[in-house]
Amino acid sequence: MRISHQKTTRTPATGASPDMSALWGTKSALKPSGPQPRGVWFKESRFALFIHWGLYSEAAAQWRGKTYYGIAEWIMCRARIPVKDYEKLAKRFNPEEFDAKAWVRLAKTAGMKYIVITAKHHDGFALFKSKASRFNIVDATPFHRDPLKELAEACRNEGLKLGFYYSQFQDWHEPDAAGNTWDFKQKGDFDKYLREKAIPQIEELLTHYGPVALIWFDTPGSISHEAATTLRNLVNRLQPDCLVNSRLGHGLGDYSTLGDMEVPLTAPNGLWETVDTHNDTWAYAGYDHNWKSPRELISRLLRVAALGGNYMLNIGPTGRGVIPPESAEILRQTGKWIRRNTDSLYGTSASPLGLQPWGCSTHRPGKLYLHILHWPWDGEIWLHGLRVKVHQARFLVSGRNLKFFKKSASLCLRIPPMPPDHPVVVIVLDIDGTVKSTPPGLYIYNGLVNQFEAPFAKLKCCKVKNRRWMEKFGDWHTTDLVVQWHNGSSAEWAFSAIKPGVFYLFADYECLPSAEGSEFELTLGNTTWTFPVMCTGSRDYNRTRIRHGRLGMISLHKAGKYRLMIRAIHLKAKGAFALKKVALEPMEMRGMHENQ
Numbered sequence: 039m040r041i042s043h044q045k046t047t048r049t050p051a052t053g054a055s056p057d058m059s060a061l062w063g064t065k066s067a068l069k070p071s072g073p074q075p076r077g078v079w080f081k082e083s084r085f086a087l088f089i090h091w092g093l094y095s096e097a098a099a100q101w102r103g104k105t106y107y108g109i110a111e112w113i114m115c116r117a118r119i120p121v122k123d124y125e126k127l128a129k130r131f132n133p134e135e136f137d138a139k140a141w142v143r144l145a146k147t148a149g150m151k152y153i154v155i156t157a158k159h160h161d162g163f164a165l166f167k168s169k170a171s172r173f174n175i176v177d178a179t180p181f182h183r184d185p186l187k188e189l190a191e192a193c194r195n196e197g198l199k200l201g202f203y204y205s206q207f208q209d210w211h212e213p214d215a216a217g218n219t220w221d222f223k224q225k226g227d228f229d230k231y232l233r234e235k236a237i238p239q240i241e242e243l244l245t246h247y248g249p250v251a252l253i254w255f256d257t258p259g260s261i262s263h264e265a266a267t268t269l270r271n272l273v274n275r276l277q278p279d280c281l282v283n284s285r286l287g288h289g290l291g292d293y294s295t296l297g298d299m300e301v302p303l304t305a306p307n308g309l310w311e312t313v314d315t316h317n318d319t320w321a322y323a324g325y326d327h328n329w330k331s332p333r334e335l336i337s338r339l340l341r342v343a344a345l346g347g348n349y350m351l352n353i354g355p356t357g358r359g360v361i362p363p364e365s366a367e368i369l370r371q372t373g374k375w376i377r378r379n380t381d382s383l384y385g386t387s388a389s390p391l392g393l394q395p396w397g398c399s400t401h402r403p404g405k406l407y408l409h410i411l412h413w414p415w416d417g418e419i420w421l422h423g424l425r426v427k428v429h430q431a432r433f434l435v436s437g438r439n440l441k442f443f444k445k446s447a448s449l450c451l452r453i454p455p456m457p458p459d460h461p462v463v464v465i466v467l468d469i470d471g472t473v474k475s476t477p478p479g480l481y482i483y484n485g486l487v488n489q490f491e492a493p494f495a496k497l498k499c500c501k502v503k504n505r506r507w508m509e510k511f512g513d514w515h516t517t518d519l520v521v522q523w524h525n526g527s528s529a530e531w532a533f534s535a536i537k538p539g540v541f542y543l544f545a546d547y548e549c550l551p552s553a554e555g556s557e558f559e560l561t562l563g564n565t566t567w568t569f570p571v572m573c574t575g576s577r578d579y580n581r582t583r584i585r586h587g588r589l590g591m592i593s594l595h596k597a598g599k600y601r602l603m604i605r606a607i608h609l610k611a612k613g614a615f616a617l618k619k620v621a622l623e624p625m626e627m628r629g630m631h632e633n634q
Contacts, residue, residue: 061208061257062298067284067291067308076279077292077309079199079251082385083151084343085376088203088313088352089141090156090320091185093127093163096357099323108511110354111321114161114210116511118220121211124161128178136181136359138188142196144361148369149376151384152199154254154350157186157243159203162211166246170238173211190247199251202243206236206269206286207259216259232265237272244276252280254295258287266290283311296347297506300516301338303493305345305388312342315352316365318513322354329364332371333461339372339383340409340462344398346388378435379464382407390475391421395486397462406467407434410457415627416485419451419465420536425474434464448536480533482541482594488533488622490602492518495529505616507581517582519548519616528605529617535594541622543589545604548582549574553614561603562592568607571615584618591625 090111099110101117108116114124145153158164164174166186176184186202193200209215212235214226244250253273258266266287273280284291293309296302301312316335317326330338335351342349353369355361376383386400386407396419397411406426408419424447431440431451436459441452457463482488492502503521508514520529549556554573559566567590574583594600602620609615 061259062295063258063285063287064289065284065294065296065306065310066289067294067310076281079151080281080293080309080348081346083199084348084383084386085148085150085339086311086348086350087145087148087150087153088155088315088320088350089153089355090159090203090322090352091355091359092156092159092165092321093124093131093161094159095133095322095355096127096131098357099319099321099325105325106511107323107325108508108513109319109321110323110326111156111159111161111319112512115217121218121221124211125173125178128163128173128175129180131175131357132180133185133355133357133359134181136183136185136188136355138185138192139195141355141361142189142192142198144366144369146196146198148373149380149383150198150351152201152251153189153193154201154203154252155186155189157202157204158209158239160205160208160210160217160257162205162209162215164239166242168239168242170235170242171211186243186247194248199249200247201250201252201254201281202247203254203256204236204240204243205257206240206255207261208257209235228261228265232268237268240269240272241276244273244280250277250280252283254283255286255291258285261287263288297516298512298514300506300514301341302345302347303393303491303518305347310346311348311350312338313350313352314338315354316368317354318510320352320354320512322356322362327364329368331461332368332375335368335372336375336462337411340400340411341393341398343383343386344389344393344400344409375461378459379462381405382409382434382464382466390473391424395481395483395488401473403472404469406469406473408465408467410453410463410465412486413457413463414453414483414485415455417453417455418483418485419453420481420483421449421451422479422481422534423447423475424449426472427470428467429470430468432466432468433458434466435459440465480531482533482535482539482600482622484537484539484624485627486624487627488541489619490531490533490621491619492520492529492617495520495531497527497529499524499527500529503616505582508579509581515582517584517618519582519618521616522613523606523609523615523617524612525606525609528603530601530603531620532599532601534599535597537597538594540591540593540625542625543592544586544621544623545589546584546586546618546621547571547574548577548584548616548618550611550614551576552611553609556606556610556615557608559603559605559607560589561601561605563600565592582616592622 094111097113167176167184168174208217210218213222214231270290281292283295317328339349389399397409400407549571574585
């Protein structure tokens with residue numbers, strides 16, 4: 039069976055770290071031609087568990103006495119471990135404390151609706167019994183059990199769906215796949231790898247474990263359209279209801295997977311997901327205790343849900359099969375909050391209100407749910423452009439009613455000085471029908487920090503770019519920036535003030551050494567002044583460094599419409615300045631912080 043006439047294009051290992059963002063491929067997915075019942079469960083789920091587990095969990099980010107900081111599942115590549123040495127990890131990989139029922143119960147307790155686990159990562163080790171390769175957990179380890187069979191049974195018993203991660207392009211164990219440049223110097227025969235390992239193993243996953251919710255492909259790299267289509271057709275033939283993510287490549291997925299750890303400001307088209315990790319690595323690393331708190335997880339989940347996406351959160355069990363207890367406890371606390379506020383999450387749709395200074399929102403017919411991520415100190419929450427009759431406003435958990443009034447096209451809710459729930463308060467509005475809203479634009483809130491982000495600016499002779507970089511290896515950070523500035527370039531935000539106020543103005547920007555001291559002009563109404571930008575450092579290792587600089591104080595003397603513009607008047611270097619956002623912080627809030 040000849041598939042693609044494709045030779046393997048190898049990716050560099052450490053020394054020159056692979057461009058992982060390029061390996062992810064395009065975010066694009068198939069455009070639905072009509073109603074897609076296959077994706078209904080996905081759209082309604084909102085929250086899922088990702089599990090990275092394999093031989094790399096046994097290594098725990100260490101090799102021969104050296105700790106490799108960064109994502110631990112890449113230890114074979116980063117330490118350039120020869121295949122014959124990496125295989126020895128299998129002889130000591132014996133996760134006797136693995137308990138599929140406990141893992142699935144934890145996911146369910148945390149409020150997750152489906153699980154995706156690494157059936158085979160880039161190291162080529164299969165976490166299931168495979169006739170296609172003896173490099174698998176049943177044949178190569180003393181464990182001799184198939185954890186995927188146990189997880190599949192546990193998921194069925196608990197009512198959760200199960201999906202499998204499969205690395206289709208990279209396989210560092212095989213000379214004919216991509217990725218291993220330290221053992222295999224010559225180009226391999228990718229068709230042979232697909233025919234003899236990848237396709238047979240995907241067939242095993244789709245035929246031995248009952249209904250599979252999705253196949254989660256990764257790093258398509260330079261895989262051919264023909265090879266990707268072959269894999270897509272294979273999934274369709276064996277399990278027609280099984281979804282495929284966009285990292286299959288060539289726009290052939292059912293839904294889009296964003297970049298690792300990317301929580302966007304605006305909604306992508308169609309079905310989509312954000313994949314995030316609980317700490318800074320995906321697989322277990324003994325050194326990494328940087329767990330996101332329940333508040334961080336809930337906030338990121340809600341921001342994704344408010345834009346219509348799913349949030350898949352990763353954990354990395356140890357080589358013994360134990361989920362780190364700190365991670366497990368935080369998941370349980372997250373689940374407690376979700377159970378109190380479940381109506382505001384599952385089965386909801388993206389809100390036309392978008393992200394707001396106070397937080398975000400979701401809706402379903404007859405209900406609008408406000409997730410208050412930032413509690414206004416002045417006791418008011420404003421909704422602008424809402425074109426629907428509101429019958430009642432109340433806290434979702436306690437049911438306590440809130441007073442509200444309309445002013446022109448805006449609705450104001452009166453709230454108490456302190457939030458009645460933790461870590462996020464949900465307010466539900468009982469409305470007529472579905473939410474209708476005219477684009478509200480930007481509004482200044484006197485009781486909150488107001489952030490004007492790059493994607494919402496009107497630009498002249500510059501543009502918005504989504505930039506990614508790694509802190510530690512694989513620890514991805516993403517932001518939107520206004521780039522390609524020239525003298526005369528400008529970014530402008532139109533906004534409305536609800537009432538008069540005095541604000542401190544901040545700018546978040548990157549300035550490379552060559553642009554140090556470049557001059558910009560700020561204009562707000564009849565007020566204009568100039569300011570210099572200060573160096574934020576060099577872009578070593580392609581990292582972006584952002585300065586949060588206070589530019590001065592501005593006064594809005596009355597309610598009404600305003601325009602704030604930042605214009606370059608003397609740039610000292612091209613391509614050396616980027617603007618992330620501007621922020622207006624009420625002077626009273628700054629005083630409150632200083633008195634604490």
